[in-house]
Amino acid sequence: MPNKTDTSASTLAGAPSSVAPQDLVHKRAAQELSDKGNEFNNFDFLRFAAATLVILHHSYALLVKPEPLFTITGAFSFGDFAVGVFFVISGFLITASYERCRAVVPFLSSRFLRMWPALIAACCFAVFLIGPLNTKWALSDYFKSPWTWSYFKNLGLINLQWQLPGVFISNPFKEVVNGSLWTLPIEVSMYAVTLCLGLLGIYRFRYAVLAAFALVLVLQMRLLNESHAAEITFQWFPLWLGETRFSTLYLGGAVLYLFRDVCKFNWKLASICLLLFVGSFATPMFKLVMFLTLPYLVLYSAFAVVPYLNRFGRFGDFSYGLYVYAFPVQQTIVNYTGGHLSVFRFFCLSFVITLALAVLSYHCLERPCLNLKRYFKKGASVA
Secondary structure (H helix, E strand, C coil): CCCHHHHCHHHCCCCCCCCCHHHHHHHHHHHCCCCCCCCCCCHHHHHHHHHHHHHHHHHHHHCCCCCHHHHHHCCCCHHHHHHHHHHHHHHHHHHHHHHHHCEHHHHHHHHHHHHHHHHHHHHHHHHHHHHHHHECCCHHHHHHCHHHHHHHHHHHCCCCCCCCCCECCCCCCCCCCCHHHHHHHHHHHHHHHHHHHHHCCHHHCHHHHHHHHHHHHHHHHHHHCCCCHHHCECCCCCCCCCEHHHHHHHHHHHHHHHCCCCCCCCHHHHHHHHHHHHHCCCCCCHHHHHHHHHHHHHHHHHHCCCCCHHHHHHHCCCHHHHHHHHHHHHHHHHHHHCCCCCHHHHHHHHHHHHHHHHHHHHHHHHHHHHHHHHHHCCCCECC
């Protein structure tokens, strides 16, 4: 990864002079993406913003208030948008991660150390703090219940358990302790797909991945013609591939990584994509347009040159903590206030409390665990 002075157009040797410096930086950034620097990307900021948007989405949902974006589009909420951003970023970065190491042990260890420590902490947080604070049961009965301890099966990310005994039974969104966990099995499934594609050598034939993206896109369009399409999942896929809308966006991010040498990240294409995306709101073509434009828009934003934004994560990456701790915090606030807060006050209170937990989680747990990745770098190569 070049240093910051390399962002000038003069350092981009061999680039045609007719190309705008902004576009050159975008291309250089996508080609030289690295885990050890963020001179050229805004991924930390985008993840943080997406996690914050999920909290805003749940602020409306848990208070049973109409959400503005869903009202406008008729099929797309703040939460859908935020999770879509997460999956595009994951598709791009996880594919990049595998292509750099092409080894099973480093790849799997990196994924495990990024996801499971905070997930373990979130489950303990729910069982030992959120549950006792909110249960209608006597504490002795709560801790004696097998249902309390079976909550830890969520660590396997298969057949998730949403309830704890007597917890949130009077809330408008009844009994759900952590509704945010539902996307994690899909995320892990896509990690497995990435690894399988790599082991089969398919990434060496990037047009095959492009064809897979097109196939999933066609399947997605067919599902849109069926009733309850948003709920349809490919249960027959290994590890529960999950809802095709997010797997499509993940593959979109992967395709843009594999074609990073020819993909032009420039403001003109981004403007066209944005106009198409916004213009398709509340139309039958909305989801198709979203699948084709959102990956480009997210990655254009990731590599846009915005002063100081690429250093947003210098104090830590708190996005995952915001995501896994927010829902039980918000449910607790609803439980103790009766849901009589305005959406704005509810969001602000939820965000501040969750951010404090996320900062603590990152510095005391997540970062120390991530530092262990160096011990797994000598995994068997499968290149």
